[in-house]
Amino acid sequence: MASKRLPVLFLDDIVLLPGMVVQIELDEAAQAAVDAARTSSGSELLIAPRLEDRYASHGVVASVRQVGKSRGGSPAAMLRTAVRAKIGSGVTGPGAALWVEAEPVAVDAPTAHVRELAAEYKQLVVSVLQRREAWQVIDSVSAIDDPGDLADTAGWAPYLANDRKRELLETPDVEARLRLLIDWTRDFLAESEVSDKIETDVRESVEKRNREYLLREQLKAIRKELGEGDAAGTDDYRTRVEAAELPDAVREAALREVDKLEKAGDQNPEAGWIRTWLDTVLDLPWAARTTDNTDLEAARAVLDADHHGLAEVKERIVEYLGVRARREERGLTTVGGRGSGAVILLAGPPGVGKTSLGESVARTLGRKFVRVALGGVRDEAEIRGHRRTYVGALPGRIVRAIKEAGSMNPVVLLDEVDKVGSDYRGDPAAALLEVLDPAQNHTFRDHYLDLDLDLSDVLFIATANVLDTIPQALFDRMELISIDGYTENDKVAIARDFLLPRQLERAALSADEVTVTEEALREVAANYTREAGVRSFERLLAKAFRKVALRELPATVGADDLKDLIGRPRFMPESSERTAVPGVATGLAVTGMGGDVLYIEASLLPGDKGGLSVTGQLGDVMKESAQIALSYVRAHADELGISPEQLDHPIHLHVPAGAVPKDGPSAGVTMTTALVSLLLGRNVRAEVGMTGEVSLTGRVLPIGGVKQKLLAAQRAGLTEVYLPQRNEPDLDDVPTDVLAALTVHIVSDVREILASALESVSPGVVTTAA
Structure with a gap:
C-alpha cells in the first residue's frame, strides 16, 4: 500500500487499535491535528500512543467523523480508526500540526491455523464477557469472522494495560497477535477465578459468622428463659474438668469456677479471667510423673561420663537415689505427703x-529437666505469681516450670540463687523459703492458682557463685555442696575428654585432622588461664581450632604452636617479682570467680604524726583488719625488734587492683606480715602465701574457702601456705595432688608466720630496725 502524508496526534492515556470509534477532547495539539486533517488530508490523521518509556513505532489511521463539544462542554472530536500504519520520517505540511510519512500495513489472507487461533480466542473472550454478563457484546464479537478484526477488538478490553495494547498495535502479524491475546486472556481468567473464589469464601465466612452469632444469641435467650444459663460454651470446660485427672480439692475449685463462668455474661470481665485460670489449671500435669531410674551403677556411669571429678557431688546424688529406692521398696514414697x-x-x-x-x-x-533463671529477679510475684485481680496476671516461675516439664517430679534448677534481689515489690528470696523447705513445700500455694501444689517430689537444685548474698533463712533450707574449682590436672583431663571433642565438632574438624598434645593442654592450663573453672580454657581452644581450620590438615597442636594460635601466655608466676622489696606479702582470698592471690603492700611515709591510711577499695572488715594488724605491731614492737621511732611515721597500706572491691575476714595475717616486713627491712619469701584473720593478741582465727585458696596458691606457683590451726580439718577436702605440690603450715599464732615467712638476715646486713 502506498504511503501517505498525514498529520499525527500522539495520545498519552489511550491506545487505539483498528476498528474503534472514540471521542477525544481537543487540546491545542489535538485541535491543530484535527484541523489539518479536515482541511488538507481528506479528514484523515495518524493516531499513535505516547507512553512513559517511548513513542510507539506504529499508529492507526483514523478519520474525523464529527467535531463538536463533549458533555462537559469542552471541544471534542469523534474519530474512527481504520488500519495500522508504520510511522516514517517527519515531513512538512500546512497548519500547526506535525506531519509524518505513514505507511499502511498490509494484511495477509488468514490461514486455517490462524482461523483456529481466532476461534480459540473468541471462546476465551466470550468466557470473559459471560463473567461480566455483557450479552450484547457477546453477540457482536460472535459475529466477527475476520481474525485480524477479532484480535483488534482487544482495544476495548479493560483488563489489558496500555503497554500490552501498544504491543498489539506494533505486531502486524495476526497469528502473533492472537497468540499474545490467548496467553493474556488465559492468565486473566485464572486470576479472576482465584479472586472470585476468595471473594466467595470471604462472603460465605462472613455469612456463617453472622448466622452463628444470630443462632447463639437465640440459644442464649432460650436458655435464659429456661433458667439453664450457659451462655458462652462453658459446657466444654465442665466436660474437660470432669474428664481431667485432678486432685479432689483442685476439681472442686475448678467446678466452682465453671459455675461462676456459667452465671457470668459475655460482657462480664471476669469471664476472661476465669477461662484463663481454668486453662492454666487444666494444663498442669497434676497426675503425670516419671519413674525414677534407681540403678545405682548406671547412675554412677552417667555422672562419670558427663563430668570429670566432682566426687562429692556424684556421691550425694547416688546417696539420694539409694535412699529413694529404699523408700519405694518399703512403700514410703507417697504422693501429696511429706x-x-x-x-x-x-x-x-x-x-x-x-x-x-x-x-x-x-x-x-530419668526425669524432666527445667531451668529457672533467678539472676536479677526482684519481684516476689515472679516466684509466687500474681493475684488474679491484676491485669495480665500469671502464675509464678515455679508453677510455669512444672507446666513446662509436663511432670510433677522434674529436676528444677534454680540458677544463680545468690543474685536474687529485693525492692518495693517484695523479697523473692523470702518467697523461695516455702518452695525449698521440704517440711512445707507439699502444700505450696501460688497466688495465681490459689491451690495447694505438691512440690515434695520435685528435686530442686540451686546454684550460686557466692554464699554471702544468700539470706541465712534461705541458706538454712539447702544442703551445701561446694565445687571449689579444678586443679591443673583436672583441667587437662576435662579438656581432653570433654572440651576438645566439643570444640572440634563446632569447628567442623575431626580427631583425625587435628591432634592436641598433652604438653599444649598443660601449657594452656598453667600459663594462659588463671580461673577456677574451664570457660576461658574452652574459649582459647575454640580460638585455636578456628585458626587451625584454615591451615593445612592434618595438623598437630603442640606447646610451641600456642603463641601463633592464641597469643603469648597471659599469666606468669609473679610472686618473686612482687615480693622483691620489703613490705609486700602474698595473701590468699576468695572472690566470686574462685580463689585468687592478693598482694598487700605497706610503705612508710615522711612525717612524725603516725597514723594509717588504706587504699585499694577495701570494705569495712578489711579496714578493721588493717587497724588490728597495726595495733598488734605497735603492741609487740620490742618483741619483734622494731624501733619505736619508725612507728611514729605515717603508714600507707595498699591492696593493688583498686578497681575491684575487696572485703573479707582473711587478710589479717597478711597485713601483719607486710607491716613487719617493711619495718624490719626483710623481704617476705616469694614462695610463701598465707591466709587467716589476726586478733589483738596475735591469735590466727579461722577462715573459709580453704580449698579454693589452696587451688589459687598452686596456680600462682606458690609452694608454701600458712593456714589457721582450726582450718586443719578442711584439708580433707583438698585434692591430694594439690597437697602434694604445697607445704601447708598449720599455725595458731602470727608469731609462727613471722618467724619463718620472712627471709633470713644475711651476715653483715643491718636491718632497718637495728
Missing part, C-alpha cells in the same frame, strides 16, 4: 559445671 524432696545447693565459681551438672542429674534419674 516425700523425699531434697534441696541441693551447688556453690562455686563460674565455669565449674554447676548448671550442666543439674542436667546430668535429671538424665541420671
Whole structure:
C-alpha cells in the first residue's frame, strides 16, 4: 500500500487499535491535528500512543467523523480508526500540526491455523464477557469472522494495560497477535477465578459468622428463659474438668469456677479471667510423673561420663537415689505427703559445671529437666505469681516450670540463687523459703492458682557463685555442696575428654585432622588461664581450632604452636617479682570467680604524726583488719625488734587492683606480715602465701574457702601456705595432688608466720630496725 502524508496526534492515556470509534477532547495539539486533517488530508490523521518509556513505532489511521463539544462542554472530536500504519520520517505540511510519512500495513489472507487461533480466542473472550454478563457484546464479537478484526477488538478490553495494547498495535502479524491475546486472556481468567473464589469464601465466612452469632444469641435467650444459663460454651470446660485427672480439692475449685463462668455474661470481665485460670489449671500435669531410674551403677556411669571429678557431688546424688529406692521398696514414697524432696545447693565459681551438672542429674534419674533463671529477679510475684485481680496476671516461675516439664517430679534448677534481689515489690528470696523447705513445700500455694501444689517430689537444685548474698533463712533450707574449682590436672583431663571433642565438632574438624598434645593442654592450663573453672580454657581452644581450620590438615597442636594460635601466655608466676622489696606479702582470698592471690603492700611515709591510711577499695572488715594488724605491731614492737621511732611515721597500706572491691575476714595475717616486713627491712619469701584473720593478741582465727585458696596458691606457683590451726580439718577436702605440690603450715599464732615467712638476715646486713 502506498504511503501517505498525514498529520499525527500522539495520545498519552489511550491506545487505539483498528476498528474503534472514540471521542477525544481537543487540546491545542489535538485541535491543530484535527484541523489539518479536515482541511488538507481528506479528514484523515495518524493516531499513535505516547507512553512513559517511548513513542510507539506504529499508529492507526483514523478519520474525523464529527467535531463538536463533549458533555462537559469542552471541544471534542469523534474519530474512527481504520488500519495500522508504520510511522516514517517527519515531513512538512500546512497548519500547526506535525506531519509524518505513514505507511499502511498490509494484511495477509488468514490461514486455517490462524482461523483456529481466532476461534480459540473468541471462546476465551466470550468466557470473559459471560463473567461480566455483557450479552450484547457477546453477540457482536460472535459475529466477527475476520481474525485480524477479532484480535483488534482487544482495544476495548479493560483488563489489558496500555503497554500490552501498544504491543498489539506494533505486531502486524495476526497469528502473533492472537497468540499474545490467548496467553493474556488465559492468565486473566485464572486470576479472576482465584479472586472470585476468595471473594466467595470471604462472603460465605462472613455469612456463617453472622448466622452463628444470630443462632447463639437465640440459644442464649432460650436458655435464659429456661433458667439453664450457659451462655458462652462453658459446657466444654465442665466436660474437660470432669474428664481431667485432678486432685479432689483442685476439681472442686475448678467446678466452682465453671459455675461462676456459667452465671457470668459475655460482657462480664471476669469471664476472661476465669477461662484463663481454668486453662492454666487444666494444663498442669497434676497426675503425670516419671519413674525414677534407681540403678545405682548406671547412675554412677552417667555422672562419670558427663563430668570429670566432682566426687562429692556424684556421691550425694547416688546417696539420694539409694535412699529413694529404699523408700519405694518399703512403700514410703507417697504422693501429696511429706516425700523425699531434697534441696541441693551447688556453690562455686563460674565455669565449674554447676548448671550442666543439674542436667546430668535429671538424665541420671530419668526425669524432666527445667531451668529457672533467678539472676536479677526482684519481684516476689515472679516466684509466687500474681493475684488474679491484676491485669495480665500469671502464675509464678515455679508453677510455669512444672507446666513446662509436663511432670510433677522434674529436676528444677534454680540458677544463680545468690543474685536474687529485693525492692518495693517484695523479697523473692523470702518467697523461695516455702518452695525449698521440704517440711512445707507439699502444700505450696501460688497466688495465681490459689491451690495447694505438691512440690515434695520435685528435686530442686540451686546454684550460686557466692554464699554471702544468700539470706541465712534461705541458706538454712539447702544442703551445701561446694565445687571449689579444678586443679591443673583436672583441667587437662576435662579438656581432653570433654572440651576438645566439643570444640572440634563446632569447628567442623575431626580427631583425625587435628591432634592436641598433652604438653599444649598443660601449657594452656598453667600459663594462659588463671580461673577456677574451664570457660576461658574452652574459649582459647575454640580460638585455636578456628585458626587451625584454615591451615593445612592434618595438623598437630603442640606447646610451641600456642603463641601463633592464641597469643603469648597471659599469666606468669609473679610472686618473686612482687615480693622483691620489703613490705609486700602474698595473701590468699576468695572472690566470686574462685580463689585468687592478693598482694598487700605497706610503705612508710615522711612525717612524725603516725597514723594509717588504706587504699585499694577495701570494705569495712578489711579496714578493721588493717587497724588490728597495726595495733598488734605497735603492741609487740620490742618483741619483734622494731624501733619505736619508725612507728611514729605515717603508714600507707595498699591492696593493688583498686578497681575491684575487696572485703573479707582473711587478710589479717597478711597485713601483719607486710607491716613487719617493711619495718624490719626483710623481704617476705616469694614462695610463701598465707591466709587467716589476726586478733589483738596475735591469735590466727579461722577462715573459709580453704580449698579454693589452696587451688589459687598452686596456680600462682606458690609452694608454701600458712593456714589457721582450726582450718586443719578442711584439708580433707583438698585434692591430694594439690597437697602434694604445697607445704601447708598449720599455725595458731602470727608469731609462727613471722618467724619463718620472712627471709633470713644475711651476715653483715643491718636491718632497718637495728
